[in-house]
Every structure is written in C-alpha cells, then in structure tokens.
Amino acid sequence: MNANPLILEDVAVSRGAGPVISGVRFALHPGRIVALVGPNGAGKTSLIESISGVTPNSAGRIMLGETRIDRLTRVERARTGISHIEQGRAVFPSLTVRENLSLTARTPQELKETLAHFPELEKRIDSAAGLLSGGEQQMVVLARAFAAQPQFLLIDEMSLGLAPVVFMRLLPIVSKLAEAGTGVLLVEQFTELALGIADEALVVASGTVNYQGTVEALRSDPDLLHRAYLGGDRAV
Template identity: 40%
Template sequence: MLTIENLVLQRGGKPVLHGIDLAVAPGTVTALVGANGAGKSSTVMAVAGALPVQSGQVLADGLPLLRLRPEAVRAAGVAVVPEGHRVLGELSVLDNLRVAAGGLPATEVAGAIDAVLQTLPELRGKLADPGRSLSGGQKQMVCVAQALLARPRYLLIDELSLGLSPVVVKRLAEIVQEVARQGVGVLLIEQFTTLALSVSSQANVLVRGRMAWSGTSRALLAQPDILHSSYLAPTA
C-alpha cells in the first residue's frame, strides 16, 4: 500500500493540510476530489518530495518517503504526472521519453519505451514530432508515458482532464484503468468528479485541508450532498 498518515503541511506559514490520512492499494484507482484550494495538489507535491511537511508519514510498501528528494521518491516506486501536461517543447516525443527513461540501464531504455507505447499507442506516430507541436491531450499522454517509464508501483496524477476535450478525457480514463489493471496503484486527483468516480473504486473528499469523507466511489456517487457541500466550502 501507499499510505499517508496524519500529514500536516504549511505553505507560506499558513496551514494547508491538517492531518490527512489516505491509502492507495496496488492495482486500483483511488480518487481524491475537492474544490480548488482544498489541498489536493499540495498532497501530491508533499508525497513527491517537492514540498516540506511539518509532520506525518508517507510509506510506499513500508518504505518511508518523507524528506526524500523527488528523484529518490521516484526511485522508490512513486511517480507523478503533474498538473498542466508540460513537456519539453524543443525535443521530439521520443527524446522526451528518453529523458524520462534516464534512470534505467541503457540496454533497457528501448524496451521500456516500447512497453509504454503499448499502453499509449497513439504516441507511436508522433515520436519524431517536437513536443511543442502536440495537442493538449497528446502532451498529457506524453506526461503519463514519462511517469510510466519509471516503472512505478504507484502513480499520482494531478488534474488528468484539465483543459481537455471530452473525447480525449474518455481515452485518458481508459489509459488510467489499463495502468491499474497492470498492477499499479493510481491516485487520481480531479475536480471533474464524474470522471474521477467513474474510473475509481475508492474515493476521498478533501475540504479545506481536511479529509471530509472516505469510502467507495459507488457510495459517494449515491450521496451527492457530500460532494455538493465540499465544493461550496471555503478554500483552505
């Protein structure tokens, strides 16, 4: 399991996360939903080693992650797809993938890229194209591919659907489910709750930096009042 225990985080001297608990099982998709400012991205950044925390614990299969540098967190089996589908615009798609595979032995890079392209076959015809020429959806696929090249046991995706068309979002949702079927535990951070709950088995609602609700996605879908109240709550 990837577990977050009693995580407390401040940014700019202001409390952002107030002792949250969260768990992600291998081979499943877990949703983390909430309004803007609820603390979703801060949670991801803390787990990824990009933000210092005040207290709490993050464990990947029992291995403590807090206070590790981002590259050490990635090496420990936790990869992140950050918000904003950013790629290296001057490099080709293939070179973007090669950069992401830099931590692998040189003899394994080509095979690892080919394996990732089996999950994201849309990128095969784009390998020679510069990153700047891609659509938003294609850039997001490259970002997912880059994270998968770390061969993670756990994948954190921040705002998968941001700024993308419904057709692209539907395809990305299929990719997330395929990744989970391959045994990876996925934490999906989303404002688009319909998407998040449609692909996940477990769900968590974050309100003003506190975990307001945890349970199955099906149970949350049956209680729309919980979601309604969480999105009307003031931000953290």
C-alpha cells in the same frame, strides 16, 4: 513490483501562516486508483506535493510499507517508485516523441511495448513534442510514466487545459496503469469522470478530508457528495 502500500498518517501541509490541509490518513495500494477531489483551494495539490517531496509535510508521517519516506528528498522518493505528474504538460518540446519516451523506455523493446498502448503516439513518433496537441502532449507524459513502471503515480489535474472529450480519451490509459500494478492517486477537477475510474475516493474541503470510502457509496448518494464538498457532515 513491490506490494507495500503508500500510507499517510495524520499528514498536514502548511504554507505561510498555517496548515493548508491537515489530519490526512489513507493508504494507496498498488493496482488501485484513489480519486482525490474537492473545490479549488482545498489543499489537493499541496497534499500530492507533500507525498512526492515537492513540499515538506509539517506534521504526520508518510510511509512506504514499514519505511518512513517523508524525510527523503524528492529524488530519493522517486527512486522508491513514486512518480509525480504535476499540473501542466511536462514534455520536452524540442525533442521528438521518440526521444521523450526514450527517457524512461530504456530499450527498444520497452519503447515498442509502450507504444502498443499508445497507438496515436506511434503515428507521431518522429514529430517534435511541442507541435502536438494538448491531449497528445498529455499522452506523451502518461506514456513516459507507463514506460517507467512506477509503483505509485500521482497525477495532479491531468485535465487542465483540455476539453472534457479529450480528457475522457486519457482516462482508460490511467486504468491500464492500475491494471499493470501501479497505485494511482488522481487529483481531478472533473469529479464525476474521476470517480468513474476510481476504486476509492477522498473528498477534501477547507483543508480537511470530509469523505473517505468507496466510490460506489459516494456516487449513489449525491447529497453525501454535496455535503462533503461543502465541508458538512464528515463520513470518514
């Protein structure tokens, strides 16, 4: 797997009259998890969509190592190893779990290796994905990403529509992806749970990054997290 980081240099994303988020600078390295958290409407989804190519960035550059990728199409970026799990579960409901996973697990051996990490899915392998619970469907989405072995995985609100206890069962899977060498950018509403598995954190509010640094520093100082959410003192 390529060791080049994914780098954002003063990235801004605009919708309508003005920027939704601007001045974003950070690097996501393979094997690391960055939690991107903040209040609703802070620009988290817009930022993650600009990385995958769903939405163009209006300023700045997005680099993969020394190569600029923000001028590439979404399909071209996917070919560089960037995978994007968008809000909501994106299974093919009429296909079985096996058929869904076979979209990225190209050989029987790859399918077997993927299922070894998702034993719950193995029990439902011949069930239509649309008949699975919300948590199981999200597991199918993660399993597809696992089989594809992306260099970078962008996850937007994986917990959407799920009970916290179900979401907590999925978090170790995200950690496994990172352990396998994938860099993960995790956009999440359950801040404490996301920070619990992340190496680094970005807190955005009112369209700007108000904190960027280690998870340890953020979790050890509740006031710092509170100020970052409110858009107060910046600690970048």
